[in-house]
Amino acid sequence: MNLYADMAYLLSAFLFVVGLKQLSSPATARKGNQMAAVAMLIAIVVTLVEANVLTWTWVVTGIIIGSLIGAVAARTVKMTSMPEMVGIFNGFGGGASALVAGAEFFRLQQAGVLPMGEGSTIMLGMFIGAVTFSGSIVAFGKLAGWITGNPVTNKFLQALNAVLFIGVLVAGYYLVMQDPTMAIFLAFIGVALLLGILLVNAIGGADMPVAISLLNSYSGLAASMAGFILGNMILIIAGALVGASGLILTNLMCKAMNRSLANVVFGGFGTEGATAASIGAGDKTARSVDAEGAAMILAYCQSVVIVPGYGLAVAQAQHELKKLCDLLEERGVDIKFAVHPVAGRMPGHMNVLLAEADVPYNQLYDLEEINDQFKDTDVALVVGANDVVNPEARNPDSVIGGMPILDVDYARNVIIMKRSLSPGFAGIDNPLFYMDKTMMFFGSAKGSMQDLVKEVREA
Amino acid sequence: MENMPIMLVGLYVFILATLAGKEVITKVPPTLHTPLMSGANAISGIALIGALIVSAQAEFANEPVVVILGFVSIIFATINVVGGFMVTDRMLEMFKKK
Numbered sequence: 092m093n094l095y096a097d098m099a100y101l102l103s104a105f106l107f108v109v110g111l112k113q114l115s116s117p118a119t120a121r122k123g124n125q126m127a128a129v130a131m132l133i134a135i136v137v138t139l140v141e142a143n144v145l146t147w148t149w150v151v152t153g154i155i156i157g158s159l160i161g162a163v164a165a166r167t168v169k170m171t172s173m174p175e176m177v178g179i180f181n182g183f184g185g186g187a188s189a190l191v192a193g194a195e196f197f198r199l200q201q202a203g204v205l206p207m208g209e210g211s212t213i214m215l216g217m218f219i220g221a222v223t224f225s226g227s228i229v230a231f232g233k234l235a236g237w238i239t240g241n242p243v244t245n246k247f248l249q250a251l252n253a254v255l256f257i258g259v260l261v262a263g264y265y266l267v268m269q270d271p272t273m274a275i276f277l278a279f280i281g282v283a284l285l286l287g288i289l290l291v292n293a294i295g296g297a298d299m300p301v302a303i304s305l306l307n308s309y310s311g312l313a314a315s316m317a318g319f320i321l322g323n324m325i326l327i328i329a330g331a332l333v334g335a336s337g338l339i340l341t342n343l344m345c346k347a348m349n350r351s352l353a354n355v356v357f358g359g360f361g362t363e364g365a366t367a368a369s370i371g372a373g374d375k376t377a378r379s380v381d382a383e384g385a386a387m388i389l390a391y392c393q394s395v396v397i398v399p400g401y402g403l404a405v406a407q408a409q410h411e412l413k414k415l416c417d418l419l420e421e422r423g424v425d426i427k428f429a430v431h432p433v434a435g436r437m438p439g440h441m442n443v444l445l446a447e448a449d450v451p452y453n454q455l456y457d458l459e460e461i462n463d464q465f466k467d468t469d470v471a472l473v474v475g476a477n478d479v480v481n482p483e484a485r486n487p488d489s490v491i492g493g494m495p496i497l498d499v500d501y502a503r504n505v506i507i508m509k510r511s512l513s514p515g516f517a518g519i520d521n522p523l524f525y526m527d528k529t530m531m532f533f534g535s536a537k538g539s540m541q542d543l544v545k546e547v548r549e550a
Numbered sequence: 551m552e553n554m555p556i557m558l559v560g561l562y563v564f565i566l567a568t569l570a571g572k573e574v575i576t577k578v579p580p581t582l583h584t585p586l587m588s589g590a591n592a593i594s595g596i597a598l599i600g601a602l603i604v605s606a607q608a609e610f611a612n613e614p615v616v617v618i619l620g621f622v623s624i625i626f627a628t629i630n631v632v633g634g635f636m637v638t639d640r641m642l643e644m645f646k647k648k
Contacts, residue, residue, distance in 0.1 A: 153625050161636065197616045327567065330596060343583075432583075
């Protein structure tokens with residue numbers, strides 16, 4: 092590798108770092124992303140120039156096919172499908188790194204030289220890449236609703252995972268130290284893929300923000316491993332940057348649920364759509380309200396704080412919600428949005444959803460910014476959220492004890508738009524539903540929101 | 551063991567880059583959680599560089615398995631890179647201040 096190529100890689104690394112820095116501020120984010128894309132382009136061009144490609148057919152065909160698929164997917168994906176999109180892209184990155192490691196294994200094998208140090212690195216790279224790949228596919232399936240969002244786990248799963256992991260170690264040892272066969276190679280890959288499936292399948296739907304951030308981190312780590320294998324610094328640097336960013340998001344998400352990473356990954360926490368029958372509703376009664384009643388309250392108040400949740404995304408009611416906000420603002424009502432960090436299925440899910448509906452981002456408030464303001468708020472309107480507004484979190488003995496919540500119960504009135512009284516993902520009852528100031532507005536978020544818009548217009 | 555020095559250099563670079571990433575990204579507002587993730591995700595498509603190098607070497611190696619693995623990894627990584635950057639840009643385009 093000549094000096095110019097190294098300098099170009101260095102420039103590329105520099106642009107990646109600056110690009111990421113700019114990605115973390117709303118004003119510069121778009122420029123940051125474009126800067127990172129330029130960094131990538133520089134690295135690609137330099138590599139193509141330097142790599143002594145003899146026949147370009149495979150390389151060019153591969154790049155064209157990949158670009159077409161990527162571009163079409165990026166153009167056509169609906170904003171509501173963004174979580175599964177990010178999930179599957181993670182998988183492709185991890186998969187590519189695993190394949191690079193695999194190709195290098197066969198090349199060195201065929202050349203008859205596989206030093207132990209390099210061999211172990213290759214095994215590690217294939218392992219991380221394969222786990223990221225299959226784990227991301229499962230995450231994609233869960234997010235797209237193709238497979239159950241419930242954690243799939245049983246008491247033997249931990250033991251099974253441990254056995255499989257030992258299996259990977261043994262197969263890896265044979266591949267590096269003994270005479271490797273195709274069968275052992277395939278077994279190694281197969282077991283690694285299986286581990287990825289089992290690990291992510293055991294994580295529940297509402298914990299997906301953590302899972303997807305973690306897989307993001309792994310895809311970076313896998314790229315770094317490919318860099319170690321090929322002795323290529325730009326791969327190591329870019330991969331490490333992604334690894335760090337994924338880890339930061341993972342920590343943020345865990346903190347927002349007051350749970351440890353181990354608890355999220357191995358806890359098998361929560362079930363979706365738990366039956367209300369198992370909940371001791373007892374003598375508590377919830378007050379319900381219809382569209383007309385809710386519209387009256389909203390139309391004649393001063394301030395509304397809207398708390399969006401996963402239900403809003405499922406019903407795709409964000410555009411109706413925006414219409415409601417516009418109508419209320421015309422009447423002089425002050426509108427704010429309170430966004431919980433783990434509302435939805437990926438970090439920042441609600442922000443993307445609302446941005447798509449043209450809600451300006453300075454109307455969106457974090458947990459810390461908004462919680463003091465609920466006591467001065469006339470109406471808290473909760474749309475398809477549950478656990479993130481459950482006052483039980485203040486009870487240290489509860490399963491969600493200690494989780495930071497949005498203090499909607501401090502608002503003067505609370506309107507909750509929800510299909511039923513059924514518990515949220517955590518599977519526990521929500522005392523907020525039975526408070527005197529709370530009104531339940533039953534129905535699917537989209538239909539209810541349309542009715543609400545109509546009634547407010549006439550109010 | 552002739553590979554150890556470059557491995558060691560790589561380890562230095564890896565650790566320093568991780569620290570740099572951590573410093574650079576610490577304070578990210580929730581609005582940008584998704585774009586940051588999908589932007590970072592696009593960067594992890596840097597595996598494309600590895601895929602290109604491997605594919606170029608494959609032609610000398612004359613081993614069909616290597617050619618195929620390299621080819622598929624080019625496709626995967628390119629999907630990740632092109633799709634990742636484009637979708638992030640599309641998302642960021644939507645984020646508006648009032």
